[in-house]
Amino acid sequence: MRRLNVLVVAIFLVVAACGGGSDDTGSNSGSDKSGTTAAVTTEAMSGDDGMDETTAPAPTTESKDGASGDNSEGSGPSTATVTLEGETYNFSTEGAVVAQCLTDLFGIFSVQLPMVDESGASTKGNVSIVALHEGTDPDVVGEVNSIKVGIGDEDWVADEASPMFESFDVLKPGMSQVDSMEVDGRTVRGTATFFRQNSLYAGEVETATGTFEATCGEERTS
Numbered sequence: 001m002r003r004l005n006v007l008v009v010a011i012f013l014v015v016a017a018c019g020g021g022s023d024d025t026g027s028n029s030g031s032d033k034s035g036t037t038a039a040v041t042t043e044a045m046s047g048d049d050g051m052d053e054t055t056a057p058a059p060t061t062e063s064k065d066g067a068s069g070d071n072s073e074g075s076g077p078s079t080a081t082v083t084l085e086g087e088t089y090n091f092s093t094e095g096a097v098v099a100q101c102l103t104d105l106f107g108i109f110s111v112q113l114p115m116v117d118e119s120g121a122s123t124k125g126n127v128s129i130v131a132l133h134e135g136t137d138p139d140v141v142g143e144v145n146s147i148k149v150g151i152g153d154e155d156w157v158a159d160e161a162s163p164m165f166e167s168f169d170v171l172k173p174g175m176s177q178v179d180s181m182e183v184d185g186r187t188v189r190g191t192a193t194f195f196r197q198n199s200l201y202a203g204e205v206e207t208a209t210g211t212f213e214a215t216c217g218e219e220r221t222s
Contacts, residue, residue, distance in 0.1 A: 074103075074186050080113050080127050080214035082149050084156060084194065089149070091127045092116045093220060101216040107136030108143060109188045111214045115151070126150045129214055131181050131188045145178040147192050147212055156208070158192035168200045175207050189213040 078101035080091040091113035093099040100112040108130055115125030128148045138144050146159035157164070160177040174193065181190040191211050199206035 074217045074219055076217040078111070078113060078215065078217045078220070080111060080129070080212065082127055082147070082210060082212045084149065084151075084210035085208050089125065089127075089151060090116050090118075091125075091214075092120065093217065094120055095122065100221050101214070102219050102221065103186055103216050104133065106141055107133050108141055109133065109183050109216075111188070111216070113214070124150075124152050127212070127214075129188060129212065131183055131190075133183060145181050145190075147178060147190075147194075149194070153198075155197040156194040156210075157197055158194045158210075164195075164197070164200060168205075170203060170205050171195065171200060172205075175205055179209070186217075187213065187215045 077092050077094040078099070079093075082089050082091070093101060093113060094116065096114050099114060100110060102108075102110045109132075111127065111129040111131075113127050115123050115127070117123045127150070128146075130143050130146045132138060132141070132143065132145055144159070144161045146157075146161070148159065149156045157176055158178055160173070162171075162176055164176075165171050165173075176195045177193050179191045179193055181188065189212065191209065194208050194210060196206040196208070
């Protein structure tokens with residue numbers, strides 16, 4: 001990246017030295033594909049709620065194979081719902097200071113939204129969804145399909161690659177995973193098996209199945 005920056009500066013100086021001696025506006029037909037880096041953490045959404053920090057890489061307008069991502073334009077707030085143990089929780093970018101909803105982040109549908117109550121006011125909690133588009137290699141992007149939900153002081157995790165598997169022998173395969181996932185345009189939905197993170201410390205894992213759905217409105221990274 002540093003080498004690329006030096007090259008860009010050198011080209012700029014050469015063009016500036018020419019003094020605008022040509023009216024050919026097509027000579028700079030290459031597209032500027034530089035990205036914008038944005039770090040989004042789940043803790044920043046709702047304070048210290050015990051969930052692991054996650055940082056998003058720089059967004060891109062191109063998918064991993066060079067083709068354009070979802071060309072449809074989103075508008076309005078991004079929203080999500082999670083139903084767990086018969087209770088439905090709502091999440092939204094409406095009025096949020098920090099949030100993220102990107103339909104194609106290097107082949108990943110990425111959602112990080114704060115929780116809202118029935119009136120739409122922010123409350124303590126958040127949701128983080130990682131959904132890999134078809135053809136995205138988990139080894140390349142370093143992610144698997146996953147969803148983590150913070151509800152007050154409780155965290156529920158559906159992630160077959162969670163580091164908790166290495167730390168707690170009581171946590172077994174099948175206790176934490178996304179069971180089904182569908183990406184439909186600007187919406188992702190699915191089902192998952194969660195474990196309650198605090199239950200690991202009691203020596204007996206509490207699990208629950210749930211459903212989730214999220215729709216990206218206007219894409220944002222902060």
